[in-house]
Amino acid sequence: MSDIVRTGGCQCGAIRFRLEGEPKDSSICHCRMCQKAFGAYYAPLVAVGEAELAWTRGELKYFQSSNHVRRGFCADCGTPMTYEADDGIAISAGSFDDPASLPPVVQYGIEAKLPFVDRLHQLPGRHTMEDIEAAPFLADVVSYQHPDHDTETWPPENRQKEKKHD
Numbered sequence: 716m717s718d719i720v721r722t723g724g725c726q727c728g729a730i731r732f733r734l735e736g737e738p739k740d741s742s743i744c745h746c747r748m749c750q751k752a753f754g755a756y757y758a759p760l761v762a763v764g765e766a767e768l769a770w771t772r773g774e775l776k777y778f779q780s781s782n783h784v785r786r787g788f789c790a791d792c793g794t795p796m797t798y799e800a801d802d803g804i805a806i807s808a809g810s811f812d813d814p815a816s817l818p819p820v821v822q823y824g825i826e827a828k829l830p831f832v833d834r835l836h837q838l839p840g841r842h843t844m845e846d847i848e849a850a851p852f853l854a855d856v857v858s859y860q861h862p863d864h865d866t867e868t869w870p871p872e873n874r875q876k877e878k879k880h881d
């Protein structure tokens with residue numbers, strides 16, 4: 716039996732993880748604590764369940780958000796990484812290298828759902844490059860985000876050179 720392996724990590728790459736096997740489920744949580752913890756309208760979370768989770772780079776920092784829950788994040792870049800309760804651990808869905816492979820199947824905390832969330836898909840949409848006249852920096856933007864796959868070294872060596880410009 717060959718279990719499916721997924722990888723992911725924080726935006727800067729200081730934290731990386733590996734998940735082997737199918738997670739329990741993928742969800743979004745509308746509760747006020749998740750809104751705060753993610754700085755977002757709701758939190759996308761993948762419950763690990765029986766899958767095997769390994770942290771392959773770096774160490775999380777934690778905020779104890781209640782007597783039952785702590786939340787792990789990258790201390791270097793601030794990416795929310797985990798929700799950890801007595802009944803298990805969940806990983807932020809957007810931190811997976813391939814978040815499209817884990818579509819949410821349930822919503823939690825809907826009593827706190829923000830009133831406009833159900834209408835987001837009706838908003839007018841724009842591609843990034845449509846805004847290039849208003850934001851010319853888009854033409855030569857250089858991403859410092861970790862790529863969506865595991866890497867040998869962190870941070871990349873060429874980053875040090877670039878750093879002295881800012």
Ligand SMILES: [Zn+2]
Pocket residue numbers: 725726727728729730789790791792793794
């Ligand atoms: Zn980071």
Ligand SMILES: [Zn+2]
Pocket residue numbers: 744745746747748749750758824
């Ligand atoms: Zn929540």
